Amino acid sequence: MLAAYIIGGIVVILAVIFVALYNALVKLRNQVKNAWAQIDVQLKRRHDLIPNLMETVKGYMKHERETLEAVTKARNLAQQVASSGAGVRSRAESELGAALGKLIAVAESYPDLKANQNFLALQEELTSTENKISFSRQYYNDSVLRYNNQTMVFPSSLVAGMAGFKADDFFEITVAAEKETPKVSFT
Amino acid sequence: MWEQIGSNQRKSVILVVAMALLLVVIGYVLGLYFFGNGMGGLIIALVVWAILNLVGYFQGDSILLGMAKAKKISRDDHPRLYNVVEEMKIASGLEKMPDIYIIDDQALNAFATGRDINKAAVAVTSGLLEKLNRDELQGVIGHELAHIKNRDVLLMTMCSILLGTIVILSWYASRVMFFNAMVGGRRTSSSQGGGGAAQLIILAVALLLMILAPIAAQLIYFAVSRKREYLADASSALYTRYPDGLASALEKLGASTCQLKSANKATAPMYIVNPFRKKGMAASDLSSTHPPISERIRILRAMGGASPSEYDRAYQQIHQKGGRGIIPGSAISAAGAISLRAASPAAGKKEPGEMQRKRETSDALWKVNKYRTIDCECGTRLRLPPGFRGNRVRCPHCGRTISV
Structure with a gap:
């Protein structure tokens, strides 16, 4: 009788621990x-900003056709692959970021454009x-790190294994600010 | 690594409990003195506390924002500020965008309110918007959102309500006692023998408590407040990955000699730096609700990474006493090494200069105060007060008549 109670108690405790760990994983x-x-x-949002930007910039930067076209092209490409995997996407978004960075750097040499309120x-x-x-x-990467850690540390790694929680991928993307912006000198 | 920072508030909770105990003791002793019954005093203390709590709960934010004369802004009023707040909201993982307020004041300061994480607000002074660049503003806003995220506002509201109750009780009790003594010490003279001695002891204890309790409560309050400031600095560094931004913002805040007109003693701990200072003096190191600014700057500058553990290491290095840090243990173990980012490339040439920021800020203030803006053909910008009724106005510069 006593043994049954003890075993029952242990089962209940284990179940409670399992549920707690499971919920923590779900939350993460x-x-x-x-x-x-x-x-x-x-x-x-970045994709949506670009047509507006093009419209404003077009009138001022007549001699920068290539730069403008590069941005439009990169944007269209990025939009096309918007539903594919992280790898393809991050490459397209990096392209777009670089093209935008170049555009902004070139815009520095157009004083009229720089005074435009809209711009x-x-x-x-x-x-x-x-x-x-x-x-x-x-x-996102911090969240992934925490989630991945949780799926790997000991007691909850068992729960993760049983309930099929898999480690997630980090997202790497180079935005314009981080890409080295082309140096334009006015000397 | 985010929630742990907030959830590990054991030490702060112990301090709050200590304050609550202080309130219970003072209520009991005063009851013993005035009614010869501790429970009566205790009930009065609890009633005062409950009333203050209700007021604080339902009106706290609006009272605070009202006292600071803060005006709510929308995205269009000041896009840069709105964007920076949204950036920090994303970085901190807050679910809801806090409301944003501007205080029309040349002093440099900011604060956050909102016990509920989903009904929070940040307020900044117009002086701050004019003087800080984007990285610095980001650091300050990161600090404020950290207060919201770490539930500091709730904690500090609880603390200040307890403090307020203790101060009110001791103040009134001491007046009444003083009055009784003047009238002739009715109580002590009427009692006899052993009863008189007990009465005297209670009197002594009550007197002592009335003098010491508000001071003790204040000290606890300051201790809690300082701890939370360090934690918010560490969180800001974590969100922005750029502690130098907050450090250089604090340098500007510390060097400013403007005094915030609308601050008072009760609201002081809410601000990012203590709004009080001697006239014409810099804010550095005079405060007690906040750690010395110079120390906060040195810690931030000494950070080699953005994680809370790095902040803790920098703190210990500055204090050179080894062992005890300032950041709760769980926050440290949870976060690995996190590298810093470089200053944002926009910080240089592309960023609006101080003149432009001034214009931007005053534009926002005009808009918030419901002035209408009309541009004359000669380039003059006219501002019409909200009470303006006419339908034509003459440009004071070129003399044209403009229809409104």
Whole structure:
């Protein structure tokens, strides 16, 4: 009788521990998902800003056809692969970031453009969107790190193995701010 | 690594419990003195505490923001500020965007409110917006959002309500005792023998408590507040990955000699740096609700990485006493090494200069105060007050008549 109680008690305790660890894993996985969604929102926002930017810049930068076209092309490509895997996407987004960085650097040599209120507002939005992309990536990677750690440390690694929690990938993307911006000198 | 920072609040909770005990003791002793019954005093103390709590719970934020004369802004009023707050919201993993307020004041300061993590607000002064560049602003906003994320606002509200109750009780009790003594010490003279001795002891204890309790409560309050400031600095460094931004912001804040007009003693611990200073003096190192600014700067500057453990190492290095750090243990073990980022490339030429920031900020203030803006053809910008009723206005510069 006593043995039955003890065994029953141990089973209950184990079940409680299992549920707690399982829930912790679910919570972390959801956090990773949310963080991923946040990156998505910001990348989409960058895509949406570009037509506006092109419209504003076009009139001033008549001699920069190539630069402008590169941005449009990179944007279209990035939009096309928006639903593919992280690897393909991050490459396309890096291209776009680099093209944008170049455009902004070239814009420095157009004083009229730099005085345009519309352009200034767009530039602020663009800078901030770049920052938001890198902050959301930072948060995503931190979340992934925590989730992955949780799937690997001892008691919860058992739960993760049984319930099929797999380690997630980190997201690497080079945004314009981090890519070396082309040096333009006016001497 | 994020929630752990917030959830490891054991030490702070112990301090709050100590304050609550202090309140219970003072209520009991005062009850013993005035009614000869400890419970009566205890009930009065709890009622005062409950009332303050209700006021604080339902009105706390609006009272605080109202007292600071803060005005709520939208995205269009000041896009840069809004964007920086949104960036930090993303970096900190907060789920909801906090409301943003501007205080029209040349002093450099900022604070956060909101017991509920989803109903929070940050307020910054217009002086801050004018003087800080983007990286610095990011550091300050990161610090404020860390207060929200770490639930510091809730903790500090609880603390300040306890402190307020203790101060109110001792103040009134001491007035009444003083009055009784003036009138003729009715109580002590009427009692006899052993009862008189007991009464005297209670009187002594009550007097002592009334003098010491508010001071003790204040000290506990300061201790809690300082601890949270260090933690918020560490979190800000973690969010921005750029402690130098906050450090150079703090340098500017510390060097400023403007005094915040709308701050008072009760709201002081909410700000990023203590708003009080002697007239014309810099803010550095005078504060007691906040750690010395110079020390906070030195810690941030000494950081070689962005993780809380790196902050802890820098703290110990500055204090050179080894062993005891300032950041809760679980926050340290959870986070690995995190590298710093470089200063944002926008910090140089592309960023709006101080003149432009001034214009941007005053534009925001005009908008918030519901002034209407009209650009005359000669390039003059006219501002019409919200009470303006006419439908035509003359440009004071070129003399054209503009229809509104």
